[in-house]
Amino acid sequence: MKISIASGKGGTGKTTLSTNLSAYLTEKSTVVLADLDVEEPNSGLFIQGKLVNTEDKYKMIPEWKEEACTLCGLCQEVCNFNAVIRLGTQIMVFPQLCHSCYACSELCQSSSLPMISQKIGQISHYKRGKLDFVESRLDVGEEQAVPLISQTIKYIDQHFSQTRFKIFDAPPGTSCPVIEATKDSDFIILVTEPTPFGLHDLKLAVETMRSLNKAFAVVINRYGIGNDEVLEYCQNEKKRLLAKIPNSRRIAELYSRGELVFNQIPEMAQALKDIEDYLLKLSAKVLS
Amino acid sequence: MKEIVVISGKGGTGKTSITAAFAVLAGSDIVLADCDVDAADMHLLMKPDFAQKETFYSGExxxxxxxxxxxxxxxxxxxxxxxxxxxxxxxxxxxxxxxxxxxxxxxxxxxxxxxxIPKIGEWYISKTRTQGTMVHAKLNIGADNSGKLVAKVKNEARQITENLGKEIILIDGSPGIGCPVVSSLSGASFVVLVTEPTVSGLHDLIRVCQLIKNFNLPAGCMINKSDINPQKSKEIMAFLNENNIPLITELPYNEQFSAAMTMGKTIVEIEDKQLSELIAKAWNTITNKYV
The missing domain is CATH 3.30.70.20 (Alpha-Beta Plaits)
Incomplete structure (x- = not known):
């Protein structure tokens, strides 16, 4: 069962919940955690497992072969992303703009734009106790997160078909990277905080999950700051509230040092237990 | 015309709250641009009037x-x-x-x-509650956040700044290191990095610093919640030192941040003067020393 942990707003506690929940769930279930926030992957800072495998990941881009090229300019014409441009007697490729659609390459009459691979990032597979952890990291300078996210999900599908819980730490926002990270999931946990920013972005995240037709529930982090509007929203809109994690300077301090908190904060362990109870029931339903 | 871009890499460091506080201090001296168009929040603090609204189409x-x-x-x-x-x-x-x-x-x-050509969002030109001009946008759910809407907001802000004869555009940038943040940074005169002394704050700071190095942009850093982990704050300062990035200020962990937000105010408009003085000093340093 795939569970994405997402939030509209950044910094609400997605990574805190992903890492702590994953570690907690391993006591009863098989679990793999994948960090799909590839622009800024942080889960690994809290998991610190033993490296078992690492793979470079690539995207395909066209490479100009001068010899047979007739400079007809079709490549430039078919590229919707301005990634291939004819300049005088040269064809120039801009890898950052390329979406790997293959149109220029496959439509070229003289086969002058074969596709080659270009590294965009890296997947690293770690083990911490019983927990498997897969980190996906976009190279700085690469602008497109989506191709790497989709390859990471493929890696999870290939290696963890029998694993009970596949937890995805999703990127923030409501645009293409978060869609990619959540569209295959069976269930989404939306993490928010009880502030006006939290509420505003929760509503956007809810809309996003609705557009994908996903089942979801809400976890309120840093409960106690701000106001009750998020709570009222969940009640009025009949959104399932899975847990409330209390606001605590102690949690913030433990987080700042890269520590998992559930062993030291009973309220966190309780919140995770509530979530686990729900997920176990849900996974029994999904599997049956 | 100078462009000050505030970014953070990591979300939740206080980037938008700090940018809004700067905007309140600067009032109508600047033009404010919210380039964090994917889940934009600045309007919750600045209460823009959405006076002019345009639909934005992009891609296919x-x-x-x-x-x-x-x-x-x-x-x-x-x-x-x-x-x-x-x-x-x-x-x-x-x-x-x-x-x-x-x-x-x-x-x-x-x-x-x-x-x-799909409609991917809307953009607006507004007057804020503090009489400043603000250009902002809303990206549609699931839209391709290719940075095109960010570029649109910036270009409109530049045009308005010129028309109004103002000198400074203050830009709330996007999180991460991907296309929206690259688009936010293009043309920047000075980058304000907002971070926090946590393992992830430092990790993400290092990545955005690589990015701004690629573009050769001058930058300064603000450490928010600096006392939550003094050791990590020191590590951040050492990193800044090595990379010749000046520390603009340190702000203590203070729950007034969310208290102010709950009142729809910025941290320079509440009774607690500890934060507002530090923020005012930081804004002076940025505008007088670096820009």
């Missing part, structure tokens, strides 16, 4: 006109994004997966696929 999405489709399957064959599927014997494009490359339309023998 394929659509198959069912009547003419012969179900030859060529489109499905060439699509690299799994955006075309057969549902009840009909070839259908899933707009959320379609990247708009146009390859399917090009190979369709019956010209039955059209490329439509």
């Amino acid at each position: 999405t394929a659509r198959i006109i069912q009547n003419n489709c012969t179900s030859c399957g060529k489109c499905l064959e060439v699509c690299r994004f799994n955006a075309i599927s057969i549902i009840h014997d009909q070839y259908i494009v899933n707009p959320l997966s379609c990247e708009g490359c146009g390859y399917c339309a090009r190979v369709c023998p019956t010209e039955t696929i059209v490329n439509e």
